[in-house]
Amino acid sequence: METRKISPEEAASRLLKTDNILILTHKNPDGDAIGSGIAIALALRQRGRKCRVAWSGELASYFSLITEGYENDDIGEPEFILAVDLANPRLLPDETACYADKVDMVIDHHATSVPFAAETLLESAASCCAEIIYKVIFAMGCEVTTEIANCIYVGLATDTGCFRYSNTTSDNHILAARLVSMGVDIAKFNEEIFGQKSRARVEIERRALAGMEFTSGGKICIITITRNMLEETRCVESDIEGIATIPKAIEGVEAGITLREQENGNWKISLRTATLDAAEICAAFGGGGHLRAAGCECSGTPFEIKVALVAAINKRLGI
Amino acid sequence: METRKISPEEAASRLLKTDNILILTHKNPDGDAIGSGIAIALALRQRGRKCRVAWSGELASYFSLITEGYENDDIGEPEFILAVDLANPRLLPDETACYADKVDMVIDHHATSVPFAAETLLESAASCCAEIIYKVIFAMGCEVTTEIANCIYVGLATDTGCFRYSNTTSDNHILAARLVSMGVDIAKFNEEIFGQKSRARVEIERRALAGMEFTSGGKICIITITRNMLEETRCVESDIEGIATIPKAIEGVEAGITLREQENGNWKISLRTATLDAAEICAAFGGGGHLRAAGCECSGTPFEIKVALVAAINKRLGI
Numbered sequence: 001m002e003t004r005k006i007s008p009e010e011a012a013s014r015l016l017k018t019d020n021i022l023i024l025t026h027k028n029p030d031g032d033a034i035g036s037g038i039a040i041a042l043a044l045r046q047r048g049r050k051c052r053v054a055w056s057g058e059l060a061s062y063f064s065l066i067t068e069g070y071e072n073d074d075i076g077e078p079e080f081i082l083a084v085d086l087a088n089p090r091l092l093p094d095e096t097a098c099y100a101d102k103v104d105m106v107i108d109h110h111a112t113s114v115p116f117a118a119e120t121l122l123e124s125a126a127s128c129c130a131e132i133i134y135k136v137i138f139a140m141g142c143e144v145t146t147e148i149a150n151c152i153y154v155g156l157a158t159d160t161g162c163f164r165y166s167n168t169t170s171d172n173h174i175l176a177a178r179l180v181s182m183g184v185d186i187a188k189f190n191e192e193i194f195g196q197k198s199r200a201r202v203e204i205e206r207r208a209l210a211g212m213e214f215t216s217g218g219k220i221c222i223i224t225i226t227r228n229m230l231e232e233t234r235c236v237e238s239d240i241e242g243i244a245t246i247p248k249a250i251e252g253v254e255a256g257i258t259l260r261e262q263e264n265g266n267w268k269i270s271l272r273t274a275t276l277d278a279a280e281i282c283a284a285f286g287g288g289g290h291l292r293a294a295g296c297e298c299s300g301t302p303f304e305i306k307v308a309l310v311a312a313i314n315k316r317l318g319i
Numbered sequence: 320m321e322t323r324k325i326s327p328e329e330a331a332s333r334l335l336k337t338d339n340i341l342i343l344t345h346k347n348p349d350g351d352a353i354g355s356g357i358a359i360a361l362a363l364r365q366r367g368r369k370c371r372v373a374w375s376g377e378l379a380s381y382f383s384l385i386t387e388g389y390e391n392d393d394i395g396e397p398e399f400i401l402a403v404d405l406a407n408p409r410l411l412p413d414e415t416a417c418y419a420d421k422v423d424m425v426i427d428h429h430a431t432s433v434p435f436a437a438e439t440l441l442e443s444a445a446s447c448c449a450e451i452i453y454k455v456i457f458a459m460g461c462e463v464t465t466e467i468a469n470c471i472y473v474g475l476a477t478d479t480g481c482f483r484y485s486n487t488t489s490d491n492h493i494l495a496a497r498l499v500s501m502g503v504d505i506a507k508f509n510e511e512i513f514g515q516k517s518r519a520r521v522e523i524e525r526r527a528l529a530g531m532e533f534t535s536g537g538k539i540c541i542i543t544i545t546r547n548m549l550e551e552t553r554c555v556e557s558d559i560e561g562i563a564t565i566p567k568a569i570e571g572v573e574a575g576i577t578l579r580e581q582e583n584g585n586w587k588i589s590l591r592t593a594t595l596d597a598a599e600i601c602a603a604f605g606g607g608g609h610l611r612a613a614g615c616e617c618s619g620t621p622f623e624i625k626v627a628l629v630a631a632i633n634k635r636l637g638i
Contacts, residue, residue: 060570061570162481162482162483163481163482163495163505163509164481164505164506164509164510164513165506166504166505166506168499168505168506169499170496170497170499170500171496172496173492173493173495173496173499174492174493174496176482176492177489177490177491177492177493177496178489180487180488180489180492181489185485186482186483186485186487187483187484187485187487190482190483191483194483195564195568196568196569196570197568197569197570198569198570199533199537199569199570199571202528202531202569205528206528206529206531209521209524209525209528209529210525210528210529212521212525214518218518245514249514249515249516250515250516250517250518250521251379251380251515251516251517251518252518
């Protein structure tokens with residue numbers, strides 16, 4: 001569809017011409033989605049506008065840092081619909097999917113953004129939506145209160161892995177400097193956001209570590225996740241996110257292998273390497289991927305698969 | 320002893336009047352110690368000065384990010400001795416302890432710093448020594464090369480927990496913004512610094528998690544570290560740093576308890592709480608501490624100790 005591309009200043013001026021604003025974001029909202037939504041709502045309220053941020057599903061406990069004390073206005077039938085951190089209307093949760101073709105403005109940072117709103121403020125070089133929201137709030141002439149700074153910080157910290165990921169920019173640090181000076185309790189926030197693990201995650205890690213195997217003088221480390229382990233621990237997909245990084249993150253490990261049992265009885269293999277070409281190794285097993293992170297799917301017993309993988313890796317390690 | 324307090328500008332001008340500079344730091348050096356030392360050495364070399372950074376012991380693998388490609392000059396008998404990130408000459412490693420009373424200048428950020436050098440540049444509000452070193456390098460009019468920026472970043476990231484700890488300041492983020500723009504590969508650095516665990520650490524975690532116990536509807540989580548486990552895994556003190564934070568970091572846990580067997584057969588208890596007064600609970604067992612982190616030492620079997628602690632905590636949880 002046709003959409004008009006707008007600047008933060010245009011977005012600010014347009015938003016100030018509206019009232020009774022419904023703010024949408026994607027399903028399974030993260031810190032950037034909720035932080036962006038509440039930040040812009042708090043700013044618009046300073047200018048007397050009524051806002052409702054719609055989200056669905058249970059939020060991780062750390063969200064209470066920004067949702068506690070926040071209450072939506074009663075806006076009745078929305079006069080204006082704003083979507084934040086939403087790259088595609090198909091990502092709306094069921095509860096707000098009815099608004100998919102009625103969105104007036106979208107503010108987003110995803111390079112994969114598709115046009116679906118009348119007006120689009122897209123900055124795909126931004127690490128998080130919250131940093132674009134900050135510009136809009138600034139352009140609206142609103143005061144950046146501690147509550148707003150908290151929301152922006154949560155978005156920024158979530159999407160940059162607390163300034164650890166490669167998407168972290170100089171601008172992110174300059175924004176963080178401003179937010180810190182506005183009194184964000186960063187130690188508390190980061191402890192809540194990054195320091196906590198779900199019970200299911202801990203249970204699956206406990207089982208994965210119990211079965212962890214080392215070979216080749218500690219240069220290869222293997223963990224195995226069976227369907228039975230996932231059922232026992234009631235893990236959902238988000239609980240096992242990043243689990244394949246565990247073996248490689250051990251000092252001295254050149255190749256970290258994760259075997260995960262599939263519904264069809266096959267095993268999905270994730271390979272992470274320090275110096276070896278992971279894609280080339282996995283290609284020999286019908287898979288592929290990147291230089292240091294690749295995968296393949298194998299049939300057979302876990303033991304047979306491990307023996308074959310270790311042999312292939314040992315050859316490349318010269319062992 | 321008498322020491323003259325100096326500014327970064329005075330330090331810069333003094334350093335430029337010297338040559339054949341020996342740079343010392345504390346034993347078991349961390350990223351801030353090594354990063355500060357190599358950064359100032361690289362800067363002084365730009366001005367034609369010869370420098371040697373002295374450190375001892377095996378460095379964690381991530382240090383190769385800043386030590387690789389760095390080579391000390393042959394300075395012969397040092398003409399000037401600079402100590403960085405060193406609060407007390409007693410913290411010098413054995414190899415350089417002979418210089419303890421010969422230090423000409425110290426640059427440090429520890430509030431616990433004692434005067435031991437002729438001149439002292441102390442900024443106890445700084446989160447890391449590297450940020451003071453940056454000021455000195457700037458005052459010397461040196462170019463901040465990518466190599467120097469890398470060293471400063473490692474110091475900054477190490478001492479602020481990658482901008483997560485409460486000591487992180489606005490100034491830290493502004494400095495980080497500059498370093499990022501100078502081309503520091505922050506994703507690689509942070510992966511190496513924060514993403515890696517020693518083999519011994521993983522082995523002790525594997526055993527601790529295997530024996531992890533939950534009670535009181537998941538509100539209390541207990542791990543137990545026996546002397547046998549420490550011997551089996553050949554853990555040194557740094558390998559078990561922060562292990563007491565594991566139980567509390569699980570979602571839903573109100574009280575995380577770590578039992579650690581002592582040489583005398585007693586058990587050292589660490590208690591971390593979400594909302595309860597940890598110091599008050601531990602006081603009832605002859606210990607004490609802070610509101611959310613406290614400890615005590617108990618005799619008896621682990622089971623007896625756990626029963627007593629759980630009963631005390633349940634009472635306060637109203638269970």
